[in-house]
Amino acid sequence: MEEKKKGAYQEKIGAQLKELAAKIDVLAAKAEKAKAETKVKYYEQIEGLRVKQESARRKLESLKEPGSEAWDDLKKGMDSALNDLKAAVQSAVSRFKEKEPSTPEKEDKTPSDEQTI
Numbered sequence: 001m002e003e004k005k006k007g008a009y010q011e012k013i014g015a016q017l018k019e020l021a022a023k024i025d026v027l028a029a030k031a032e033k034a035k036a037e038t039k040v041k042y043y044e045q046i047e048g049l050r051v052k053q054e055s056a057r058r059k060l061e062s063l064k065e066p067g068s069e070a071w072d073d074l075k076k077g078m079d080s081a082l083n084d085l086k087a088a089v090q091s092a093v094s095r096f097k098e099k100e101p102s103t104p105e106k107e108d109k110t111p112s113d114e115q116t117i
Contacts, residue, residue, distance in 0.1 A: 045092045
């Protein structure tokens with residue numbers, strides 16, 4: 001029974017990692033279309049996401065090793081790495097969305113600024 005739970009957990013985490021990898025790929029495609037000055041920042045963020053992604057993948061692989069004595073500790077580490085990756089991907093998605101539609105002219109001119117002059 002315990003092995004079934006471990007297998008189900010590993011499958012669930014694997015699926016979540018694939019989903020997050022797809023989101024990172026979408027961000028990379030958006031970065032490719034960005035303006036030059038923004039592209040560098042996007043690629044730096046994506047590189048950081050890829051590092052977190054690889055760390056989570058390695059943790060998942062260590063969970064799959066047979067006879068893992070400290071499975072509970074490894075699971076906690078996996079959960080932590082996955083949550084960290086999820087938060088980082090969501091943050092990057094938000095930043096990419098913020099920069100897409102906005103223009104500097106629109107941000108500088110607000111009615112409240114004009115009224116206070």
